[in-house]
Amino acid sequence: MSWWRGSLKGLAPIESRIDLQLLQDSWRITPGSVLPQIPALLLLAWMVKDSPLPRWHWVTPAIGLLLLWATVGLMSRRFQRFGIAASGYRTWRASLVGWHLLQSLFWGLMGVALLSVATAGWKMSLVAAVVVYGYTLMLVLVHDWIVGFFGSFPLLLLISARLLVDNEDSSVYLAVVLMLSMVTCMFISSGISRRLREGALLRHENAALVLQLRHEINQVTLAKALAEGADRQKSEFFAAASHDLRQPLHVMMLLTNALNPWVTQAEGQDLLSKISTSLRSLSTLFERMFDVASIDAERVEHQPQALALSTLYRRLEHEFAVLCANKGLSWQVDATDAWVQADPHITERILRNLLNNAVRYTHQGQVRLRARVRGRWVICQVWDSGVGVAPEHRERIFDDYFQAHSTARRSGEGLGLGLAVVRRLARLGRVQVTVRSRLGRGSCFSLRLPLREAIAAPSPNAGTLNQDDHKDPHQRGVVVVIDDEPQVLDSMALVLRQNGWQAATGHTPEIAVEAVAALQTSGEMPLGDLPVAVISDYRLGLSITGLEAIAQLRYEFGEDLPAFLLTADATADLGSRAAGVGVTLLRKPLNPSELIRILNAA
Structure with missing residues (x-):
């Protein structure tokens, strides 16, 4: 210059x-x-x-x-x-x-x-x-x-x-x-x-x-927003795709169960058992993946309410007593009559995931579910005598896809999402999950829930089969099934008939009512009898939902008609809407034996 x-x-x-x-x-x-x-x-x-x-x-x-x-x-x-x-x-x-x-x-x-x-x-x-x-x-x-x-x-x-x-x-x-x-x-x-x-x-x-x-910060902010948007779109895609992916899996589980009486040879029964096991493993894997997607897409709603732990523990006992027996493990439940303030669905899913994890990594010994009142809190614990967790892995076991034991990466052993789902559900439900473990001696996962006064004494027969289970299978009554998928209708009807139920099926409430009338006309259903339950899919096309179909059938057959909403949808408030009208929400894919148990209990 x-x-x-x-x-x-x-x-x-x-x-x-x-x-x-x-x-x-x-x-x-x-x-x-x-x-x-x-x-x-x-x-x-x-x-x-x-x-x-x-x-x-x-x-x-x-x-x-x-x-x-x-x-x-x-x-x-x-x-x-x-x-x-x-x-x-x-x-x-x-x-x-x-x-x-x-x-x-x-x-x-x-x-x-x-x-x-x-x-x-x-x-x-x-x-x-x-x-x-x-x-x-x-x-x-x-x-x-x-x-x-x-x-x-x-x-x-x-x-x-x-x-x-x-x-x-x-x-x-x-x-x-x-x-x-x-x-x-x-x-x-x-x-x-x-x-x-x-x-x-x-x-x-x-x-x-x-x-x-400032330009670089704007670029980073934009890139971050695009990444978060892509992640949300991924979660939305998985949450939306869950319905379409669960549907064929649900049909396969129904048909596999229905095929059981027709396979008499030992070799065929062994193959059928392996197919059923693989389907259950596939169902579990899908459930974990869709749980993560649904929570990340904010489609899971947190609704705390009064919850009787005894009722929840009995429901878990029926399921995991069988799983432990099949694996040769000792099963023990130490329940409590205490009530807690928690979301029933989230709490059950957390405990179910922890129990599944305990059974998976315990090869001998016992799995224990217990509850203890400590001051203003109730501590729900899942104990096992399994492989345990090394100290350096206790924080990472809640990360996505992390498995502390590489040998567990086998068919049916999961993707390492069980505890990741637990972490997400715990954050959603605002509860604390802690872990204590010794390598080679087992683990204890604890869930702390706020104690509250009981609003009603739990029913002594809750979670057990009623006396109708001992009736003649051919006198169990008619179950109305509504679904817009013909394969699901056929599979559900087959499973119901094999277990002593009659099925009146249709893809709309009007057709289902006509099917009930046809059974009465043919003499298969006594005149004056009413259906004993209704099972409806949630998505029935653009004009009507499963809740609306159930409302129409209750108008025809009585407001006290037991109703079940079977769905693969991940809508956030669907559970609360169903509970508000006295409808039990069931998730696809549903194990046929679980479906029969629920119908018997109803």
């Missing part, structure tokens, strides 16, 4: 912006310095009008100053209207330098004229005024010392030369003072101007870095 800075060519973009900004600052600030000079010129003219000084000596530079200031006023007005473009930098800077050079020259000529008639006292006053003028101008234009220099140099030079012509000691002394003042002012203003320009350059660089950082 040259000292003159007459052009922006060849400069870096930041330096060009700085020089253009400094030039605009000069034209914005320095025109104001003209205003105090006008009354000073008028006062000086009034003082010398009667002096012996020839009039043209001081009138000529005075007129020159007035014309110059008028021109500057016009240019300043143009600047305020249009500003300074980069292409006009050279013209505006030359005009700025020329203005201050001519102004200094006119003041110098007037000073020379005044010194010719001034006394020694007035000479000192005039020199002091010139020094003040030079320093003031340098101060105003400190950001551009070249302009300040040209605005002071002609004045100081003319006055000094005039003083030296007098050949008087005092005049020479004053001339030296003026020259030293000019040199000192030049170096000081040059240093200040350089530091100001460096500061301006640093500010622009910092501003550029801030803009770049």
Whole structure:
């Protein structure tokens, strides 16, 4: 960068912006310095009008100053209207330098004229005024010392030369003072101007870095939002796809169960048992994956209410007593009559996942489900004598797809999502799950729930089969089944008939009612009898839902008709809506033996 800075060519973009900004600052600030000079010129003219000084000596530079200031006023007005473009930098800077050079020259000529008639006292006053003028101008234009220099140099030079012509000691002394003042002012203003320009350059660089950082933060924020959106879309996809994927799995489980009476040879029974086991394993894997997707997609609703742990424990005991017996494990339940404030569905899923995990990793010994009241809390615990968890893995076992024992990565042994689902459900239900474990000796998972007063004594027969289980299988009654999938209807009807039930099926409530009437007409159902239960899918097309179909059937056959809503949907509030109208929600795929047990209990 040259000292003159007459052009922006060849400069870096930041330096060009700085020089253009400094030039605009000069034209914005320095025109104001003209205003105090006008009354000073008028006062000086009034003082010398009667002096012996020839009039043209001081009138000529005075007129020159007035014309110059008028021109500057016009240019300043143009600047305020249009500003300074980069292409006009050279013209505006030359005009700025020329203005201050001519102004200094006119003041110098007037000073020379005044010194010719001034006394020694007035000479000192005039020199002091010139020094003040030079320093003031340098101060105003400190950001551009070249302009300040040209605005002071002609004045100081003319006055000094005039003083030296007098050949008087005092005049020479004053001339030296003026020259030293000019040199000192030049170096000081040059240093200040350089530091100001460096500061301006640093500010622009910092501003550029801030803009770049802001852009990068915006890019990161956008990328994060896109990633979160993609993750939500993935969860929404899995949650929505769960219905379509569960449906064929549900049909296969029904048909496999229905095939059991027709396979009599031992080899066929063994193959059928392996198929059933594989289907149950596949069902468990799907359940874990869809649980994670449903929770992440915020389709699981948390609705705490009064919950009798004894009822929940009996329901879990029926299921896991069989699983432990099949694996040769000892099963023990230590229940409690305490009630807790918790979401029944979330609590059951947490305990069920913990029990499944305990059975999976326990090869000998026992699995134990217990509950203990501790102050204002009830501690639900799942004990096992399995492989245990190493201390370094106790935090990671709740991560997605993590398995502390690599040997468990086998068919039917899961994907490492069971405890990940527990962690998500615990956060959703605002409960605390802790683990204690010794490697090779077993583990204890604890769930802490708030204690509350009982609102009703639990039924002593809850969770057990009623006396209808001992009836003649052919006298169990008619079950209405509604589903928009023909394969599901056929499979459900086959399983029901094999277990002693009659089935009236249809893909709409009207067709199901006609099927009941047909059974009465054919004599398969006594006249006057009513269906003993209704099982309906939730999604029945665009015009009606399973809850609406159940409401229509209850209108036909009585409001106390036991109803079950069988669905693979992951709608968040579906469980609460079903419970609000006295409908039991069942999730696909449903094990046929579990379906028969539920019907018997109803």
